[in-house]
Amino acid sequence: xxxxDVDRFERIILPHLDDAYTLARYLLxxxxxxxxAVQDAVLRALRYFEGYRDxxxxxxxxxxxxxxxxxxxxxxxxxxxxxxxxxxxxxxVSDARPADAAAIEASDRAAVNRAVAALPTEFREVIVLREIxxxxxxxxxxxxxxxxxxxxSRLARARKRLAAAFGLGAQExx
Amino acid sequence: xxxSDCRDVLNAYVDDEMMPSEMQEIRxxxxxxxxxxxxxxxxxxxxxxxxxxxxxxxxxxxLKARIRNALAQPNAFDPPREVKPQRTxxxxxxxxxxxxxxxxxxxxxxxxxxxxxxxxxxxxLASHIRSLMPGHLTDVASTNQHNVKPWFNGRIGLSxxxxxxxxxxxxxxxxxxxxxDGRSVAAVVYARRDHMINVYAWPTxxxxxxxxxxxxDRGYHLVHWRNDGIEYWxxxxxxxPELDQFVAAFTSATTASR
Numbered sequence: 001x002x003x004x005d006v007d008r009f010e011r012i013i014l015p016h017l018d019d020a021y022t023l024a025r026y027l028l029x030x031x032x033x034x035x036x037a038v039q040d041a042v043l044r045a046l047r048y049f050e051g052y053r054d055x056x057x058x059x060x061x062x063x064x065x066x067x068x069x070x071x072x073x074x075x076x077x078x079x080x081x082x083x084x085x086x087x088x089x090x091x092x093v094s095d096a097r098p099a100d101a102a103a104i105e106a107s108d109r110a111a112v113n114r115a116v117a118a119l120p121t122e123f124r125e126v127i128v129l130r131e132i133x134x135x136x137x138x139x140x141x142x143x144x145x146x147x148x149x150x151x152x153s154r155l156a157r158a159r160k161r162l163a164a165a166f167g168l169g170a171q172e173x174x
Numbered sequence: 175x176x177x178s179d180c181r182d183v184l185n186a187y188v189d190d191e192m193m194p195s196e197m198q199e200i201r202x203x204x205x206x207x208x209x210x211x212x213x214x215x216x217x218x219x220x221x222x223x224x225x226x227x228x229x230x231x232x233x234x235x236x237l238k239a240r241i242r243n244a245l246a247q248p249n250a251f252d253p254p255r256e257v258k259p260q261r262t263x264x265x266x267x268x269x270x271x272x273x274x275x276x277x278x279x280x281x282x283x284x285x286x287x288x289x290x291x292x293x294x295x296x297x298x299l300a301s302h303i304r305s306l307m308p309g310h311l312t313d314v315a316s317t318n319q320h321n322v323k324p325w326f327n328g329r330i331g332l333s334x335x336x337x338x339x340x341x342x343x344x345x346x347x348x349x350x351x352x353x354x355d356g357r358s359v360a361a362v363v364y365a366r367r368d369h370m371i372n373v374y375a376w377p378t379x380x381x382x383x384x385x386x387x388x389x390x391d392r393g394y395h396l397v398h399w400r401n402d403g404i405e406y407w408x409x410x411x412x413x414x415p416e417l418d419q420f421v422a423a424f425t426s427a428t429t430a431s432r
Contacts, residue, residue, distance in 0.1 A: 006245060009245075010245070014241075017233040017237075017238065017241070018230070018231065018232050018233050020233070021231050021232070021233040021234075021237065022229075022230050022231040025231045031234075031308075032308035032309050035234065035236070035237045035240070035308045036308060038233070038237060038241075039237065039240050039241055039244065042241050042244075042245075043244055046245065108227075109227045109229065112223060112224065112227035112228065113227070113228060113229055116224070116228065127224065128228070130189065131221060131224040131225050131228060132225075132228050132230060136191065137186070137189070137191050152185055152186060155185050155189075156184075156185045159185065159217055159220045159221065162220055162224065163216050163217070163219075163220040166220065166223060168216055168219055168220055168223070169212070169216040169219075
């Protein structure tokens, strides 16, 4: 790889750094870990860049970021046992008293972001890839390495939990 | 269409991930089934709320600086290696190895140029690189000089000048304490685009004014000068003309404020 390749890499890959960092922030829920994971992912991307064929560069980079984050999380889970990655935390949120719909309308960003942060990783990643990055089911399926049907059912279950956590549909159900 | 069939694919309908003919079937069912239509509205609302309220982060400048720095390394293309778990002590060990490598390079560079304070240049460059590691850049993060300057009071025997250089297009990022040449020093951090500039300051007893020396190593530029009883070092990967411009803006602002 020569300087030309580095220039091409910088032109094609680096514009997606914000999306890469956003995904890492949601997956690792820590800004310093996210920085380390993204730096690692970008260097890996550079080394694999010769294998990159024209396609969606963003989805390609996000797949690498996602893998780096999961590796990061696995290696650190031993000393991070205070953070629960199980479904329990999400249950807490959906069991919580539904927030007032008006309060949510009044831009309660914090509550929405807390509810997403409390989702198990496999739900959180599909929500971020779909709702923030706007990727197709096929792209998400490639990134998380699961069949499209699985992506669909994770999205469905994640949205169901979030709708309950936001107290949406509560007034209609009564 | 049965309701259970409709529910199974409602997410795909909301996400526009169906064939047009299937979409039409669902649309017709929703028009006649209030329960499914309520479920559909709930899903659409949830999705909209998420799109609207989820935070989209921007990659921090310090991360961009680290990546650019890593891309400039000659070994950036080496085959993928296994990521080692980086516990704190390992990070420190890694940092000291890096520091050792860079230090010796600077030592050679400085020796070639016959610069007197080469061990200080070592320390300054090592500290600059260390500061780019996550969480190391600032102890007090503020773009306001009136927050940064008082922060040093009582922490160090010097209240360093912290001029606002916004008019020269250098953003103040914050300050921290650091350790150079066996003493605690003030480090004030500025940025232009995503290039970080560290300015180190400590009191000097040397009477010589107006000394100025410049060193360059591995894409980092260092400028050393002395002014009004304070020893200054500025270091950055910013290009040389822009760093000179920074030093000029900094010195003129500190001279004017006297």
